[in-house]
Amino acid sequence: MKRVKWYLVLLLVGILLFVGGCTEEDIPTPPTVPVGSTGYSDVSIPIGQFQLQPHVDVVMSTVLGGELTITLGSNPTTGYQWSEDAEISDETIIRQVSHEFVGPGIDEPPGTSGEDVWIFKGLKRGTTTLLLEYSRSWTGAGLWAVTITATIR
Template sequence: MKYVLLIMLLMIGCSVSQSERAFFNGNCDRFFEDRHLTWNVYLQPGDSLLVTLCSNATTGFRWSESAQIKDESILEQRGHTFVPPEKSMPGAAGKEEWTFNALKKGTSVVVWEYGRPWAGGEKGEWSLTATIIVD
């Protein structure tokens, strides 16, 4: 009887759907090869998205704090953090991470731009444009 109950619990646990997480890792090498990347990602409502982009604040360059989301009713930015380099070396690149949630079905475009934010600073030296399809 205990085994039957255990098997039933395992079957129920396996049938519960969980939201998925999609990832994008934009390391520095990718941007050195192509300064302006594009990406298509397919999500379902309730899924989350993690975007990680190379960042080196010691050069004065940084990504815009908030991603430019065309339709915020489809995709919601939940967070943005800086992750320092693993090795503490002067001038080493770290990462910036953004988290998002897919809210409902539809398509939205999200743009990140990397540049020097002050007046006269270089803008859009690197960019990532993601087309998010929530279905």
């Protein structure tokens, strides 16, 4: 009988330890995305930030004729990739100039993430919205997204 009580006590302690380990831990707040204030604006969001926050909203601005550069972490070996062209709500305000994938260095192991880089040029004063999605083309469902509110001053 004493042996059964000890087993019950050990079982209860084990359950308490298990339940205590299942408590929700605080998720760190993603870092503030830096925004430039003159001439052009550069924003760089590493791939790890999207694991904390799958949809990121960014506010950017530049002067008329200035450029916005957006760099997003990417790992095409997973089958996911960022949209080639941004969805731009008003293409009279801003135009996509380029988009390229920059792979990891040659010393990095296979499967290491790289970066997608877009450059946009301000065409006229105003505010517009850009959307970039990270998805698998064959599923049609996006995993991550970035919405950029771009103001041309």
